[in-house]
Amino acid sequence: MSGRWWAGIDWSWGLQDFVVIDRDGATVLHLRVEESHEGVTQILNALRGLNPTSHRFSRRQVPIAIEDGNRLLVAELRRHKQPVIVIPPAVTARYRGRHMAAVSKSDRGDAELLADIIRQNPGRRRPLPETSDHAQAIAVLARTQEFSADTARRAMIRLRSHLGMYFPAAVDAWAGMQHGLRRAEARAVLALAPTPRRAAALSKRVLYDTLAAAGRTRLLDLEAARLHALFAEPRLRQQPATETAMGERTRLYVAELDAACVHAEQMAAQTDAAFSTHPHYAIYRSFPACGPLIAARLFAEIGDDPMRFPTAKGLRAYAGTAPITWSSGRSHTVVHRSVCNRALKRAAHQWAFGSLTRSPGCRALYDARRERGDGYAAALRQVANRLLTGLHHCLRTGQLYDEAAMFRT
Template identity: 45%
Template structure:
């Protein structure tokens, strides 16, 4: 009978359970999270019928880690089961709600035994896409860390140095701008900032990398920093200045990490064959395109139709119907990274594509709010993206947003 394997993973060990077609446990073990444990797992699978032509499917609650990577390298089908779904299946085997590592492994094995067709194996992406995914996700995390560090610094400066915030409130990058970070390093308190001369301010602007408008920028900063403002007591102000420098070092590190990872992500993305197709879409550059490719992958069998891709990205709505009750609402369970880049994509597209702008305006006129209209446009773009990647063709504006022919007047 067909044997299925369930793995309950942990940081230093993993529990293994093998069940046959009748749900009988044929083997169980606990392995370590190292090469010895992997060899023990492979030997256990081989003993119970695993082979090149009949690999035993494996269910596990994660899609990452060395164990998953090694199992995928052997060619075995690996299913990543959502922990919430596994928790619902556990209640079928233990109504008392008891829980153990061995029970969880058995539940995962039984999921494949009974409902294997309802789940999908991990996609067979190329090594290049996996590398792009690592870089793109790390860069996105670095951007979020940078935003968090900037918000902490802004909140701190508001308590003792509001004049500094006023100097960069109209600058697009805000406190992340090189001039802002260089100036705060040179003058972390209002007293230090008020003592800066025009020569010193020009030097600060130059160190930040600015090459034009140095005199005007130095005069602008000096005029704002000289304005009267509320002040903390001297000793408290100095202490808060030291804290600001500590927060600034965190922000500098986050900015450097985001920039370095962005360059590495773009470099890897531009070597992929799908890069030219993805960047042919309006509103998508190399970095945002890399984030799209990282989550979608290049295994074209992963999404058989556009509906699966739209649901995965959270662009397709969810319908809940029961009797006479019918509700259509935004999808909450989705790939959050793919959903995040969707709003950036559509926001840029409505200024770069006349068809996208017209589609967005129609949704707004129909009563959609801004986010709902963006989500609907994203849904449309994902359908086009699936078509272009499947057929290996670039984006075409007239095909994506065909204009309706003007009806000719009928002669009386």
């Protein structure tokens, strides 16, 4: 029997196909196990039994490939320190045609294919990072907050589109203001008066009290008078019965928007509270424009495994800010990287944009890149590259951000 093995798991809602292959690509073991403690025990015992006579052999020498790294099966295997390598489904699909001319698919065949991918590319596929439980919890909170914020944005767009069909004054009332219809006062007024007829009947005193109850503290008299005058202006309207019916849908949309906004605010507070107790918190927050949410989103995708990114180049490539070079013969093209961690790329873009007004060095770098002919996005990627390089250095050395050291002249 061969001295080294590779394993693959094809996950499903029922039984999981577990396959082990040797260095020649031949299948030496096939099991069908459940996603349970018993199933994990079967997998670990099967790995131990591959070479029971050797005192140097350990099951941890056998990496396991799987397409989804978020399953409970993977969490349990990692708890037992078993190396797990995640293979994207797109990569698996590309490799499927290499094994046979007539492409077929089966659960066992996919498990064998996953194992064969890491057998053929031993140095290109790395196990999942050793992220702490604290860091994983922060990542879940940060991603949940981002999802809630995106849900609120989508709910606002849906509400605004609906209001435009029968209540344009409500769209104009908070247009141009920060957060627009997501503002707490906007949600409170629309919940009280979801139709133009009911909004026109509101007195200044009722509007004043509604704005105050929603949390507004400044210029209450002027804002109440502005809304009162705006809602009283003659506008095109739907028929009374139709307008009332459309108001009921507005109530639903406002309730959805309010729930998403409240949850996003709560998750923002929980995320910052959880991240503030991590040792990396001070390093992230020392960088310009790296506020609580941006810092948490960056940390959620980078993690706290010091061996995950040995070089800053790897971190930049993972974030999608490092370019890709296509060179063949006389052709030489440099393009931006599209295959990357999209969440980290979004966070880095927002971080770079915010740093332009908070860091003279970032602003000077951005202006220099624009003068050289870079577009807006390309120049921001250069700023993000510099920030990520500095963040990588600070995380490796434990230092805080230093503007003078970051942009030495």
